[in-house]
Amino acid sequence: MSNTIALQLKGISKSFGSIRANRNVDLELFHGEILAMLGENGSGKTTLMNMIAGIYYPDEGQIFVDGEEAVIRSPKDAFGYKIGMIHQHFKLVDLFSATENIVLGIEDGEPYRLADAEKRVREITEKYGFEMDPRKKIYNMSVSEKQTVEILKVLYRNADILILDEPTAVLTPQETQKLFAVLRRMRADGKSIIIITHKLHEVMAISDRVAVMRRGEHIATVETAETNETELTEMMVGKKISLNIDRDEPQGSIDRLEIRHVCCVSAEGVRLLDDINFTARAGEILGIAGIAGSGQRELLEAIAGLQQLESGEILYRNPKTEETEELRDKTPQQIRDLGVRLSFVPEDRLGMGLVGNMDIIDNMMLRSYRHGRSLFLDRKKPHELADQIIASLEVVTPSAQTPVRRLSGGNVQKVLVGREIASSPTVLMAAYPVRGLDINSSYMIYRLLNEQKRNGVAVIYVGEDLDVLLELCDRILVICGGKVSGLLDARTATKEQVGLMMTKVGGGD
Amino acid sequence: MEQTRSVRTEKKRSEPLFHITKRSTVTLAQAILIRAIAILAALLLCALVTVVLTGDNPISVFITVYKGAFGTGRTLVTIHDIAILLCVSLAVTPAFRMRFWNIGAEGQTLIGGLATALVMFFLHDTMPTLPLVLLMLAAGIAAGMLWGVIPAFFKAHWNTNETLFTLMMNYVAIQLIEYFLKIGDKSGSNVVGPALLGEGIPNLFGVQYLFNILVVALLTVVLYVYLNYSKHGYEIQVVGESENTARYIGIDVKKVIIRTMLLSGAICGLAGFLIVGGASHSINASIVGGRGFTAIMVSWLGKFNPITMILTTLLLVFLGRGADEISTQFGLNSSFSNILTGIILFFIIGCEFFIRYQVHFNHSRRKDERTKAKETPNTTEDA
DSSP, X not given: OOSSEEEEEEEEXXXXXXXXXXXXXXXXXXXXXXXXXXXXXXXXXXXXXXXXXXXXXXXXXXXXXXXXXXXXXSHHHHHHTXXXXXXXXXXXXXXXXXXXXXXXXXXXXXXXXXXXXXXXXHHHHHHHTOOOOTTOBGGGXXXXXXXXXXXXXXXXXXXXXXXEEXXXXXXXXXXXHHHHHHHHHHHHTTOEEEEEOSOHHHHHHHOSEEEEEETTEEEEEEEGGGOOHHHHHHHHHOSOOOOOXXXXXXXXXXXXXXXEEEEEEOTTSOEEEEEEEEEEETTEEEEEEOSTTSSHHHXXXXXXXXXXXXXXXXXXXXXXXXXXXXXXXOOHHHHHHTTOOEEEEOSOIXXXXXXXXXXXXHHHHHHHTTOSSOSBOOOXXXXXXXXXXXXXXXXXXXXXXXXXXXXXXXXXXXXXXXXXXXXXXXXXXXXXXXXXXXXXXXXXXXXXXXXHHHTTOEEEEEOSOHHHHHHHOSEEEEEETXXXXXXXXXXXXXXXXXXXXXXXXXXXX | OHHXXXXXXXXXXXXXXXXXXXXXXXXXXXXXXXXXXXHHHHHHHHHHHHHHHHOOOHHHHHHHHHHHHXXXXXXXHHHHHHHXXXXXXXXXXXXXXXXXXXXXXXXXXXXXXXXXXXXXHHHTTTSOHHHHHHHHHHHHHHHHHHHHHHHHHHHHHHOOOHHHHHHHHHHXXXXXXXXXXXXXXXXXXXXXXXXXXXXXXXXXXXXXXXXXXXXXXXXXXXXXXXXXXXXXHHHHHHHHHOHHHHHHTTOOHHHHHHHHHHHHHHHHHHHHHHHIIIIIOSBOTTSSTTHHHHHHHHHHHTTTOXXXXXXXXXXXXXXXXXXXXXXXXXXXXXXXXHHHHHHHHHHHHHHHHHHHEEEEEOOSHHHHHHHHHHOOOOOOOOO
């Protein structure tokens, strides 16, 4: 690492509507170093990087490249400053070869000669030690090869500053090691690299310095050699903030839902859930904490009958009949036919929980329209329910006939949670129910969940804000990379404990 | 997106002349006004084109168009045309509401017509009218259902592309008809007519086409109720809007796709039955005459609402018949009538843009400041 500054940010701020994604961020990147960006979900890492790469334009602040002020309005401008970003989601043409994808969009005035391009791609791959056949078609490639193409794309355009957005999230541990070897070679070649990651052990393994972000602010940049995982976690999660969420002691808890050895594999063969075990009890809120994409969605969907399991059992104790029902491999309809009153507030509110183009009344019917033997719909009860929810949850809407997509995020969520609670569930699962909501709406959701708990419902709450998890829940199940890394008593656990378990224990390797 | 960019670079670049924003709500009056302006503009342009290209008086051309559709002795034929086109359009509508792009209505109608014709061909002098007509109806509907359900089955189970599949099924239907013509009609006239098929559906109360018109009128109401007030109609809409939501609430998506395409095919088959049994009393590969494709436009323009579709069908049939009339009355090439139809459709479809979006002209900086304050960029963080 040399001591000359390659990239400098001064006072960068960016807002989206009322949400301040970045606040007065100063950051420096030296030539020939690997800088890790660390932070929780929504701490503003990706937004900040997108401003360097020309995807967004800052509201305030300046960017300097090699000491000169740079105006980066588009990814093309960014390449002009020799900055290239490798995004989490690849943007490749499936039917093209690696080389064709790499040269796509280059306008250097030179005639297009694929053979020359291929030669240069080979030179780059040899120089940095990539394993890549330039002629291979994208549709024949593994995820890691596709990532290599994305990196080559950036190198081919002579980038000296490379930004990688969670590159290891899609890689196996072996592939991660190979990637790190390549990154080290690039560093030796004088390139500057910013790598966004959640995994602390990777931060320790690859980076020279670590920049920690929290709630849109740059907390500190520290030398990797002079810090440790505990200190980084503390910086990342911050001091505990008291939220004063009411919490009653669980009353007469009995086991309601038992998850035993649940495993699940994606269509691509990636292990999403790995031997998950836990019990959800009636009259308590069980929190599930984890970095985004650690298997939370698959777990809830598996319980709701939307996700095929490889193995394991999902057992439901029916409070009426005292019988135990196996929910695995049943469709949502079959689960309901068993008399299991399971409510689910999914993460994707408009894409799964509700139908955006339908009005509030029709969305109320989603759960109940089948009632009765009539061929026709009964809109009277849903209308009453809609009016009741609008009144009791203070939904701001012109009328019950307004399509839900026109409502603001908080009101959409109130409609969804209101409907799910209206069916008087025995199990209520909520995935990120307060994401994007303002303070008042959030507290209303906490209040509703607590009400359900008092009514003896087994509540499962998947959240990202550790302060909320610690104050709202009774117990917290921490998962990491599809595995359970611990079960904590929310009344005694600390933020650092949860934070460490989220990032480390069984963390991918 | 565009306006945020223009805002941020305003120091360096001159402002664009206008910018476009999405309307959040449109009142009915606004929508009608925009459409009326569009039709007026279309007629003006048509008049201009007519004068410039032919020198004919545009007013008399318009009168001829009207007479072509509703002149003496024409009204009933025009209404029947509307009924048949509406019937095919109603057929594709349930599928479209489900976002299943059935562009095989032509083939589904043809095969329904073929099945009807086959029943007539073999049985027309063997049984009384009523059972014969019922048998024709059953055969037509069953054939249409079969043609509709095959692509649906493949879509539901292997997610094949329904657009290509239904399109290809059209050609299969056409070839089957050609084959029947070769066998059925030894004279080689390429039409199997009333001589071989018999009388088909008798006239109701002595009025030609009345049976067809009444059937389609009834169907329109029934389908409107089915789509908007039945549980099936609700499921169709949920599946169309979001398959994920449908799965989430436990709708069997495969079942809904297959059931809805059975319905879509059945109505096409019914249309085939009406055309062959109640109007042409003959069969050849052109009896549907492209209605299977025009129906797509009717359904979209009518926003998949059976009642609104009556109006769009009326418009398209009126234009089509009027256009035919000008080409004969004024001795103009038939392409000319196509030009006029094209202009009018362009304006009618194009005006939907103005119903959905609002164009702001940036008259002055001050005004731009005001609009800027009102609009917040709708980008969201994807960190």
